Amino acid sequence: MAGEFGVTSSALWRNALERAAEGRATVGDAALLLREAPLFDLGRAADSVRRRLHPDGVVTYIVDRNINYTNVCTCQCSFCAFFREKGDPGAYVLTDAELSRKIEETLEAGGTQVLLQGGLHPEWDLVDAVRLTRAVKRHPVRLHGFSPPEIWHFANRSGVPISEAISRLKEAGLDSIPGGGAEILDDAVRARISPRKVTWEQWAAVMREAHRQGLPTSATMMFGSVESPEHVASHLVRVRKIQEDTNGFTSFIPWTFQAGNTLLSRDPRFGETLPSGFGHAVGYLRVLAVSRLVLQNVRTVQVSWVTMGAKVAQLGLFFGGNDYGSTMMEENVVASAGVAFRMSEEEIVATIRDAGFRPMKREAHRCSI
Amino acid sequence: MEPSLRTIQDKVSAGVRLSEEDALALFLSRDIHAVGEMADLANRRVNGDRVYFIVNRHINPTNICVNRCKFCAFSKSGEEPLAYTMTLDEILSRAEEARYQNATELHVVGGLHPDLSFDFYLRMLRALRERFPEMHIQAFTAVEIDYFAQITGLPLEEVIRDLKDAGLGSLPGGGAEIFAPEIRNRICPEKITGDRWLEIMERVHNAGLRSNATMLYGHVETLASRVDHMRRLRDLQDRTGGFQSFIPLAFHPKNTEIAKGYTSGLTDLLALAVGRIYLDNFRHVKSFWIMVGPKVAQVSLHFGVNDIDGTVVEERITHAAGARTGQEMTVTELVTLIRQAGRIPVERDTLYNVVREWPESSA
Numbered sequence: 001m002a003g004e005f006g007v008t009s010s011a012l013w014r015n016a017l018e019r020a021a022e023g024r025a026t027v028g029d030a031a032l033l034l035r036e037a038p039l040f041d042l043g044r045a046a047d048s049v050r051r052r053l054h055p056d057g058v059v060t061y062i063v064d065r066n067i068n069y070t071n072v073c074t075c076q077c078s079f080c081a082f083f084r085e086k087g088d089p090g091a092y093v094l095t096d097a098e099l100s101r102k103i104e105e106t107l108e109a110g111g112t113q114v115l116l117q118g119g120l121h122p123e124w125d126l127v128d129a130v131r132l133t134r135a136v137k138r139h140p141v142r143l144h145g146f147s148p149p150e151i152w153h154f155a156n157r158s159g160v161p162i163s164e165a166i167s168r169l170k171e172a173g174l175d176s177i178p179g180g181g182a183e184i185l186d187d188a189v190r191a192r193i194s195p196r197k198v199t200w201e202q203w204a205a206v207m208r209e210a211h212r213q214g215l216p217t218s219a220t221m222m223f224g225s226v227e228s229p230e231h232v233a234s235h236l237v238r239v240r241k242i243q244e245d246t247n248g249f250t251s252f253i254p255w256t257f258q259a260g261n262t263l264l265s266r267d268p269r270f271g272e273t274l275p276s277g278f279g280h281a282v283g284y285l286r287v288l289a290v291s292r293l294v295l296q297n298v299r300t301v302q303v304s305w306v307t308m309g310a311k312v313a314q315l316g317l318f319f320g321g322n323d324y325g326s327t328m329m330e331e332n333v334v335a336s337a338g339v340a341f342r343m344s345e346e347e348i349v350a351t352i353r354d355a356g357f358r359p360m361k362r363e364a365h366r367c368s369i
Numbered sequence: 370m371e372p373s374l375r376t377i378q379d380k381v382s383a384g385v386r387l388s389e390e391d392a393l394a395l396f397l398s399r400d401i402h403a404v405g406e407m408a409d410l411a412n413r414r415v416n417g418d419r420v421y422f423i424v425n426r427h428i429n430p431t432n433i434c435v436n437r438c439k440f441c442a443f444s445k446s447g448e449e450p451l452a453y454t455m456t457l458d459e460i461l462s463r464a465e466e467a468r469y470q471n472a473t474e475l476h477v478v479g480g481l482h483p484d485l486s487f488d489f490y491l492r493m494l495r496a497l498r499e500r501f502p503e504m505h506i507q508a509f510t511a512v513e514i515d516y517f518a519q520i521t522g523l524p525l526e527e528v529i530r531d532l533k534d535a536g537l538g539s540l541p542g543g544g545a546e547i548f549a550p551e552i553r554n555r556i557c558p559e560k561i562t563g564d565r566w567l568e569i570m571e572r573v574h575n576a577g578l579r580s581n582a583t584m585l586y587g588h589v590e591t592l593a594s595r596v597d598h599m600r601r602l603r604d605l606q607d608r609t610g611g612f613q614s615f616i617p618l619a620f621h622p623k624n625t626e627i628a629k630g631y632t633s634g635l636t637d638l639l640a641l642a643v644g645r646i647y648l649d650n651f652r653h654v655k656s657f658w659i660m661v662g663p664k665v666a667q668v669s670l671h672f673g674v675n676d677i678d679g680t681v682v683e684e685r686i687t688h689a690a691g692a693r694t695g696q697e698m699t700v701t702e703l704v705t706l707i708r709q710a711g712r713i714p715v716e717r718d719t720l721y722n723v724v725r726e727w728p729e730s731s732a
Binding site for chain 2: 039040043044047277280281282283285308309310311312313314315318347350351354355356
């Protein structure tokens, strides 16, 4: 990656790395670093940001459960292997009894939170979302739920503004909002991989409103599909800008596109960008490190064992990550693409310790995912 | 940087050989960027940006074995339901498949079968060489060579000469495990000693055959025993120069008698990187993707590794112990994996002659 253009290029990425280390990376800087900076220079710089923000060497994780209330979805993104159309074999909507059972199991396993997300069901509106929220909150559990596309969908179907949708969900007990559906915050990329999903500005609008109402959220990024390094770079800078204004993001979670069983993997255009893309182990570590460097105003960067496996996720702790994510208990979305890594709490703790860090079960208010 | 690493880094930059204390300090370090950079320097000084792979086919003729190593989930007694022994025809038909995949190597290792004669193996080699002269036969660990000497009563030199005459091209590096007797007695008490393994390799090299060298890590060994293992390999390599590559093998726990988890990504990378830095007289360090997984294998290309083994096609030994990888990687997958890491893929034959280069940008 480095060295193609000789000394000049080396001076360029070094300058960019210097600005990035100070938290001043531009989109151009971040893209240049992604393309050209040597892996170890990126890793070292990201690691020193991580150490400055988390000098205690603590790596957090959470025991929670991922619950997907339905896989019926009108969005039907080409990168997704999870969605079904209503009436398809395999389409489902969880019953209240199933939902309760899953929450009870979570609490019995020492879990403190459920992550509740689902497809954009064509018949569901805000009333259904509020009902679901109340059903969860009958149990003594934190609810981290409804990504921006879901909130937009509920508001839209009920004909109310985003602000009202969020306030009614909050009133019903919603504790925080996951940052899913961000994919790549660029409408040209979205047009190719998720044309029916909210635009990047709509995603940002939901997040800004949630933060304004005091609901913390995470932010995510799905990379390794058809985007360029510039798209990744501008995604990071856009998240940084929102955070400068609201300070509502608790964590940033980059993960890689999993191609199995997806329409996108059968798109002849997919693959063009593969050798220069980042949807592989080395690319993942590079993106993780640049994320840590650019987003110094977001406290936590989470590694993704769900998409990268326990081993590369552990290595991610040396490339800027300070949170190992969740035990999940069940994972349906990435698993639909044929990727099924599993980790117990014991394994997560042992893996963090093996890398020389101090594992700490995350407290509820340091929400993530 | 950790202060002890600084002096080691100076040695690596100057090309000065590391001490055993140095190797131990590297294993204990958690500054993976510093260790990785040293390994990368040591590797690229010799191999540049080239990363090798091979189109090969593993054949494990039998899993019936008179030894019961505690880390092994592959070996069976003849009566057990999963025991198998391939006929010569079955072996040849696997080689036939390999030919259609343009393989350049057959990799043949198996259990110490109580009834198969030395003559069977000689016939196997002759038949393979005759029918598939284009493929190199890499076969038999030092443990099997010792066993042939035992069951025939022939001196080692004769066993090696007969095998070579029948078509044996080189030896893999298996059976080394950990040489230190206090560890070896706990994990594989019936297996030949470390001294014997090294003695056989020395004879093999003296007979003009090359071999690889392995080290099994992630079980009950200590870091000091790993360093001792590598020291003995480096000493022998100084005398013979017959080792081609160093291959650390990650212990896999399923169905074995050793209660341990899988190795971590960090442990895998350190085994490879420290091997690369310490074993200054080995040209190649190989990360076996079957064991560490394709993702760590790819990252390891920045941590001193210049070889990711091959297409494999059918792997029984690690999979018996719960390998979570597939059985096969295609050439396209291997080339892509190397290229994504920013390196130049080179298909090699067993002896590291270039079969084909994939320079940048050609598909």
